[in-house]
Amino acid sequence: MAPAGSPVLTWGRPLLLVLSVLCNLILPSAAVKHDLFKTCSQSGFCARNRAYADAAASLSSSWASPYALDPSSLSFSDGQLRATVVKAVLGTDATANFPLTVSFLESGVARVTLDEERRRKGDIELRHGSKARKERYDEAAKWALVGGLELSKGAVMTEVDDPNGAAKVRYGPDGKFEAVVTFAPFSLEFLRDGATHVKFNERGLLNMEHWRQKKEKVEGEGEGEEGKQEMVDTPEDESTWWDESFGGNTDSKPRGPESVALDISFPGYEHVYGIPEHASSMSLKQTRGGHGNYNEPYRLYNADVFEYIMDSPMTLYGAIPFMQAHRKDSTVGLFWLNAAETWIDIVKAKTGANPLSLGVSGKTNTQTHWMSESGLLDVFVFLGPTPRDVTTKYGELTGFTQLPQEFAIAYHQCRWNYVTDQDVMAVDRKFDKHDIPYDVIWLDIEYTQEKKYFTFDPLTFPDPKKMHAQLDGHHRKLVAIIDPHIKNVGDYPIVDEMKSKGLAAMNKDGNAYEGWCWPGSSYWVDCFNPLAIEWWKGLFKYDRFIGTAPNTFIWNDMNEPSVFNGPETTMPKDNLHHGNWEHRDVHNLNGLTFVNATYEAMLYRDGKKPADMRRPFVLTRSFYAGSQRMGAMWTGDNQADWSHLAASLPMILNNGISGFPFAGADVGGFFGNPSKELLTRWYQAGAFYPFFRGHAHIDTRRREPYLVGEPYTSIITQALRLRYALLPAWYTAFHEASVTGAPVVRPMFYEHPADEASAPVDDQMYLGGTGLLVKPVTAEGQTAVDVYLPDSTPYFDYFDFTRYAGPGVVRVPAPLEKVPLLMGAGHIIPRRDRPRRSSGLMKYDPLTLVVVLDEAGGASGEVYLDDGESFDFEQGGYIHRRFALDAGTRALTSVDVAARKGAKTAAFERDMAGVKVERVVVVNAPEEWKGKTEVHVSEEGARESQRRRPVGFEWVEGAKGKASWAVVRNPKVGVGKGWKIDFS
DSSP states (O other): OOOOSOHHHHHOOHHHHHHHHHTTOOOOOSSOOGGGSOOGGGSHHHHHHHHHHHHHHHHGGGOOOSEEEOGGGOEEETTEEEEEEEEEOTTSSOEEEEEEEEEEBTTSOEEEEEOOHHHHTTOSOOGGGOOSOSSOOOOHHHHHOOSOOOBOSSOEEEEEOOTTOEEEEEESGGGOEEEEEETTTTEEEEEETTEEEEEESSSSOOEEOOOOOOOOOOTTOOSSGGGOOOOOOSSSOOTTTSOEEETTEEEOOTTOOOOEEEEEEETTOOEEEEOOOOSSOSSOOOSSOSTTOOSSOEEEOOOOOTTOOSSOOOOOSEEOOEEEEEETTEEEEEEEOOOSOEEEEEEEEEEOOOTTSTTOOOEEEEEEEEEESSSOEEEEEEOOSSHHHHHHHHHHHHOOOOOOOGGGGSEEEOOTTOOSHHHHHHHHHHHHHTTOOOOEEEEOGGGSBTTBTTOOOTTTOSOHHHHHHHHHTTTOEEEEEOOSEEEOOSSOHHHHHHHHTTOBOBOTTSSBOEEEETTEEEEEBOTTSHHHHHHHHHHTSTTTSTTOOTTEEEEEOSTTTOOTTSGGGSOOTTOEEGGGEEHHHHGGGHHHHHHHHHHHHHHHTTOOOGGGOBOOOEEESSEETTGGGTOEEEOOSOBSSHHHHHHHHHHHHHHHHTTOOOEEOEETOSBSOOOHHHHHHHHHHHTTSSSEEEOOOTTSOOOOGGGSOTTHHHHHHHHHHHHHHTHHHHHHHHHHHHHHOOOSEEOHHHHOTTOGGGTTOOSOEEETTSOEEEOOOOSTTOOEEEEEEOSSOOEEETTTOBEEOOSEEEEEEOOTTOOOEEEETTEEEEEOOSOOSSGGGGTTOOEEEEEEOOTTSOEEEEEEEEOSSBSGGGGTOEEEEEEEEOTTTOEEEEEESSOOOOTTHHHHHHHTTTOEEEEEEEETOOGGGTTOOEEEEEETTOOGGGSSEEEEEEEEOOOTTBOOEEEEEEEEEETTSOEEEEOO
16 A cells, blocks of 8 residues: 555544644645656756766767776775776866775676775764764665675786776686776776677766865855855855755755766667666666657655656656666666665667668667765676576575465455454455455554554454454465554553664654654654664564464555655655664665564564474565565555556566566556456456555445456456466466576566567566466457567467467457467466465365477476475475476476475475376377377386376367367376376
């Protein structure tokens, strides 16, 4: 949620409404209010750096960056290049020094950091008597990075014959990567196989605003020219150097101007992706105007944006400063490790086209300009060459997505709000009555007693134990919301503890910061503080959070943080966090630290030993690089509108390739009442979101699937059953994401990197490596969709086996009752076909394998299974099988993906011994099988008489345009064993 409605609806107290008006409480009422959020021109450092770029562009060839590497400072050892970059301060004789470190990592990733010598030494003075730290913030890595930092043992530096001075470092796999450092002006160039792929400071836009002292006006001086004694050491506009006002709030800026900016170019690359979260296309647009482009840079500044608009670079709830550039057969990337407010300009320049040469087009160079308000310049460069290489190396740094419990990837039912425990139990019973599967029901803020978190309202939820017990009877879960704002009221032990222990975020004066959110006056827990994390962990224990149970899980909302009366509905930037870091330095990390504390709390809430822990499930609205390690996210307060349904696809795809694949959008739209057609189509699309949750605002009509009416209820139910049938495929995709960083749902370019036409496609997607290709209907009245197929590989309709093939666009029928879903030839898809009430009831159900033969007659696929809840898989408690139908031998085999042995292996194998493959469906079955009535099955460990046994078989000829298919009925082979089905 971020429940966002009127204060009367949420607080229900006239007094609080009056107070909210007196406090100028910001509560949106209809749609996003643009004047609540800054544009670049209203953000001082963005405006300054854009002006800097404009000045450089206007001077063109006469412009030279004022930054140069001092050759006498250069050294190289143990995979690191160190030097000092010297800035000539424009308009003066002064200089400023910036220590440079370029680290070449064993993984083939390069890391470039630039700090400021004077601030690092503490040789500056803070204004206003501030308690803030003097250094540039250097702890983002502590929160975002978890590994992959081992320095390269094979990196070698050599001098380069260059009139401006240069050095070259060869590094990476087989020494195929190179970094060329040019001394004057300072620049960096990254090459793979001799070709340049990434350039730093090519346009000379590097700009680290050095510390300078403001000469304050002497009291009693006149207001004429003599009274204006502010020190000016550059020709820049100083108006936002020392303080900045917006929306009635003034930022005191005790350290003065301190932004960091850099231009990073991708020569020969037309498409760049990533930097979520924005309601925009997956392939990012230009931001300097022009037809179809934006006039504003993409902004990363986590904010509570009410009813966000479509097709915009405007900031939203999360920030992952990770960008990929892609062209035919090559993908590279960069990670801008900075947690402050950040803006990114994108320009795409065509070069080399000859208008007299027909058919010869120029190449596109994508030029980006990154601007952050404070902190270090800290950038990682990934040279690919494949999309998988880039996402894997990024995941090694920031962590792969957690492997969730299996219930978490099933269907979640939510609204603001289920108002009583009886309401929850009634909804639960009605899902059963209508044979509609679901796994989780959610509670929004109204379950609490007067918005006090860690309480149940005794009037509306008098018996949460009974509620939990009913849900648990069908293996269902409850998710309850817990936000970071703690109500400031008497007789509330939680807030008393937080204040007495000094665990709240502080204002600029070092006192607990008080703001306004759903409870009214509130304090915010400071989860940058290790003591606050320990305290927070204790609050989730069953004897503290009374009414919860082992099947209770947590939703963290409003954690940008959202502050109704704060600037841009968040905290003032000059607030202070643990260690006296200013909020401006850490803003985009705030949501990560909060969900990290909750994740830790959920691990230890029952006091069990680590061996007995269950995997937490935590949903977060705000996120940063690394948040994927702790749970899921959703795209926030969307609307019941076709455009928001369409936008959810590129938003989720972009999140997936940016390392956070456990993503979804509110099915049906949070605000407004969807038409029955829109709701139905949204469920069909949502069945292919990694995180699948229906949710709605408190003012909307109830829209549980059983209330929609026929034929819609039946169609929605079929979409839900499709999700449940494919849970083995989904879980396998999540496992792959958890160990390789591969997205759970994948865009076309990721699976077909050599196909240029796939690069901008963001309205269709693959489910993991299954070959399942879905193109959800996202337009009203649409009864067919155009699906782009990159090559001649056959695809088959999932439901009736109609054959399609490219290259190019094919028209796929999509009447209301149908999800446009194709199966790529050459894949084997695992599923469970028995409808159940919840995923927990499916654990011991048999599998069906759908084998989709390619033109040669072969196919392959995988399935990964574990207990779906514990960490036993880390000790070998899992089954991971690879299936392959060999085109030559016509035999389908099952083998272990990798040798496994651990303390939990034998026990899990015994537990799963009764789980069989009950059916094998072969699509595109060859005509030579016509008339065959049996195949032969052999299984490891079988008795001699059973080692090659006949099993019933049927071949069915396809109708016009449809593939022939065959079925092996009940081969009775164990899913965890080696076996062979011989079709010859």
